[in-house]
Amino acid sequence: MLPETATTHLKTDVLVVGAGGAGMYAALEAARAGADVILAERSLIGRGGATVMAQMTVAAALGEQTPDHWEHHLADTIAAGRDLCDERLAAILCEDGPRRIREMDAWKVGWAREDGHIRQVQAPGHDRPRCVYVDFLSTGPAVSRTLRTRLNDASGIRRIGDLLIVDIAVHDGAACGATALHISTGRIVTIAAKAVIIATGGLTRLYRRNSASSNMGGDGYALALRAGAELIDMEFVQFFPIGHLAPRLVGMDPIMWDPFRYKLGGKLLNSEMREFEESYASRDIRSDGRYVLTRDLATYAISKEVEAGRGSPAGGAYLSFQHVPPDEIRRAFGPVVDRLAANGIDLARQPVEVAPIAHYHMGGIRVGETLETRVAGLFACGEAIGGANGANRLSGNAITEAFVFGARAGHHAALHASKQSIVWSPDAVGPTMDLLRRATRRDTPNTAAVIASVQSVMSDKVGPFRTDGKLRSAIESLAAIGNELGSDPIASSPGGVDPVLVDWLDLRNMLLVAQAVALPALARTESRGAHQREDYPGLDDGWGIHQIVELAGAKLNIKALSRRVAA
Ligand SMILES: Cc1cc2nc3c(=O)[nH]c(=O)nc-3n(C[C@H](O)[C@H](O)[C@H](O)COP(=O)(O)OP(=O)(O)OC[C@H]3O[C@@H](n4cnc5c(N)ncnc54)[C@H](O)[C@@H]3O)c2cc1C
Numbered sequence: 001m002l003p004e005t006a007t008t009h010l011k012t013d014v015l016v017v018g019a020g021g022a023g024m025y026a027a028l029e030a031a032r033a034g035a036d037v038i039l040a041e042r043s044l045i046g047r048g049g050a051t052v053m054a055q056m057t058v059a060a061a062l063g064e065q066t067p068d069h070w071e072h073h074l075a076d077t078i079a080a081g082r083d084l085c086d087e088r089l090a091a092i093l094c095e096d097g098p099r100r101i102r103e104m105d106a107w108k109v110g111w112a113r114e115d116g117h118i119r120q121v122q123a124p125g126h127d128r129p130r131c132v133y134v135d136f137l138s139t140g141p142a143v144s145r146t147l148r149t150r151l152n153d154a155s156g157i158r159r160i161g162d163l164l165i166v167d168i169a170v171h172d173g174a175a176c177g178a179t180a181l182h183i184s185t186g187r188i189v190t191i192a193a194k195a196v197i198i199a200t201g202g203l204t205r206l207y208r209r210n211s212a213s214s215n216m217g218g219d220g221y222a223l224a225l226r227a228g229a230e231l232i233d234m235e236f237v238q239f240f241p242i243g244h245l246a247p248r249l250v251g252m253d254p255i256m257w258d259p260f261r262y263k264l265g266g267k268l269l270n271s272e273m274r275e276f277e278e279s280y281a282s283r284d285i286r287s288d289g290r291y292v293l294t295r296d297l298a299t300y301a302i303s304k305e306v307e308a309g310r311g312s313p314a315g316g317a318y319l320s321f322q323h324v325p326p327d328e329i330r331r332a333f334g335p336v337v338d339r340l341a342a343n344g345i346d347l348a349r350q351p352v353e354v355a356p357i358a359h360y361h362m363g364g365i366r367v368g369e370t371l372e373t374r375v376a377g378l379f380a381c382g383e384a385i386g387g388a389n390g391a392n393r394l395s396g397n398a399i400t401e402a403f404v405f406g407a408r409a410g411h412h413a414a415l416h417a418s419k420q421s422i423v424w425s426p427d428a429v430g431p432t433m434d435l436l437r438r439a440t441r442r443d444t445p446n447t448a449a450v451i452a453s454v455q456s457v458m459s460d461k462v463g464p465f466r467t468d469g470k471l472r473s474a475i476e477s478l479a480a481i482g483n484e485l486g487s488d489p490i491a492s493s494p495g496g497v498d499p500v501l502v503d504w505l506d507l508r509n510m511l512l513v514a515q516a517v518a519l520p521a522l523a524r525t526e527s528r529g530a531h532q533r534e535d536y537p538g539l540d541d542g543w544g545i546h547q548i549v550e551l552a553g554a555k556l557n558i559k560a561l562s563r564r565v566a567a
Pocket residue numbers: 017018019020021022023040041042043046047048049050051052053054055056057058059139140163164165166199200201202211212213215216219220253254255359360381382383384395396397398399400402
């Protein structure tokens with residue numbers, strides 16, 4: 001056992017966990033409704049998650065350049081979600097989207113404009129040009145900067161970075177705060193709150209190759225489960241087929257190739273420098289004769305070429321624009337060509353390597369229309385929630401979802417807090433305090449290696465293409481890894497920064513969340529959207545249901561829920 005750790009106790013009306021787009025919006029809206037807010041972030045405020053990394057587009061039926069209505073956006077969202085969207089949530093997303101995009105415009109985010117109108121471009125899956133952006137590949141950084149500036153100007157919001165929320169505190173069935181570890185001092189912090197909002201983003205760190213930051217290990221899903229909330233649609237992890245693999249690309253979005261591939265007809269080549277897409281059939285032919293595989297088929301085709309030993313050196317496929325004249329590349333890529341050049345990449349002369357990478361999570365915490373979970377006073381928003389996007393997310397919906405659900409969760413949490421007094425019980429944090437105090441110095445297992453093992457299991461067996469055998473083996477491996485890790489935290493230093501303890505706490509969450517993905521994936525014996533079973537290739541109408549995951553004692557239970565009930 002380490003020496004007794006210092007503790008700090010704080011109080012607030014609304015505690016927001018995670019300061020990405022959703023968390024920052026939630027904090028602003030809760031403060032606007034009169035609540036005192038603590039915005040807790042394990043990394044730097046507004047710089048730790050996916051929001052700041054997103055560089056492409058945001059979907060909303062503004063009708064600025066082409067007539068549009070939010071119901072058209074909703075129809076596209078439901079079609080992309082393969083008939084599994086929670087239509088109440090999807091409707092809120094589409095109806096409130098324009099209001100939030102205009103609010104961000106008024107806050108000077110800098111949406112690209114044309115002839116005085118906010119410019120709206122076509123993106124895959126949308127029936128008309130609907131997606132706004134900030135030039136050039138700057139959408140996420142501009143969104144984060146704008147929200148950070150608003151936070152600077154707002155009163156009533158305490159921003160605390162480096163604060164890792166370890167568990168939500170629950171008393172008499174209601175959320176009453178949280179226990180946290182202040183990463184840079186090693187101090188334990190308890191926070192009493194009248195309402196708590198989980199805005200911790202997704203789970204892509206569970207996979208070896210992913211598009212987001214190392215803070216995205218699915219903490220929020222584990223926090224919710226342990227607090228007594230339910231998760232929904234956890235089997236639906238979205239993989240992006242042509243994520244950047246090699247050469248090294250600094251300061252650029254790993255999913256940036258998609259629009260350029262569409263625009264310029266980039267060719268996917270295997271190690272024999274042969275185009276292989278045609279061999280995987282079902283291709284969509286464009287009017288100009290260029291063909292593009294749908295995202296799931298492109299993922300399949302690349303995975304199969306690699307399996308057959310025809311992958312590129314880094315384990316993916318080549319993406320080549322060498323057949324396109326350099327001036328056309330410059331016209332299409334604009335200043336991006338210079339950023340690529342700074343990374344030593346000249347598309348006119350060399351292909352890049354791409355591969356499927358984990359990108360976004362459709363599943364998440366189950367909430368109702370006020371964004372409250374089944375635990376009173378516990379709210380969730382952003383990528384941390386499930387349901388709105390069904391089995392597959394429409395492009396551009398994720399940032400809209402962060403704004404819309406963030407604002408809504410902030411508003412309702414503040415409303416809830418205004419009717420409550422602080423109900424704080426030391427018992428509510430007792431088990432987590434005990435856990436943290438049980439941290440002992442040990443040399444084994446090596447937590448960094450264990451994280452890599454979890455990522456291998458998830459990538460190899462719960463990746464884009466699943467089978468009964470792979471999933472069962474994954475579930476066994478995850479249990480074995482959990483046993484090896486043990487139930488007492490490992491620490492490396494008494495007080496101060498302790499990366500090993502943080503790894504252990506991350507693993508505690510990652511292992512729980514990995515199982516919460518693998519178990520419903522095993523149960524769902526069909527292929528739908530992002531959940532593709534090689535042993536059950538077709539969509540099965542009987543599976544038009546949600547699966548709910550809950551924690552009962554130490555065990556995860558799966559329940560089926562008819563779509564009608566959810567909607
Ligand atoms: C590279 C990339 C490109 C993308 N491009 C687009 C796009 O063009 N359009 C689009 O719509 N979507 C895009 N997405 C998806 C979109 O960016 C995300 O879904 C969205 O930004 C999520 O916002 P969020 O606030 O819910 O989560 P995040 O922005 O991920 O923020 C979550 C925050 O919670 C913090 N956190 C996590 N756990 C804890 C804890 N235990 N304690 C305290 N803090 C914690 C994290 O550090 C992080 O800062 C992209 C994603 C990526 C990764």
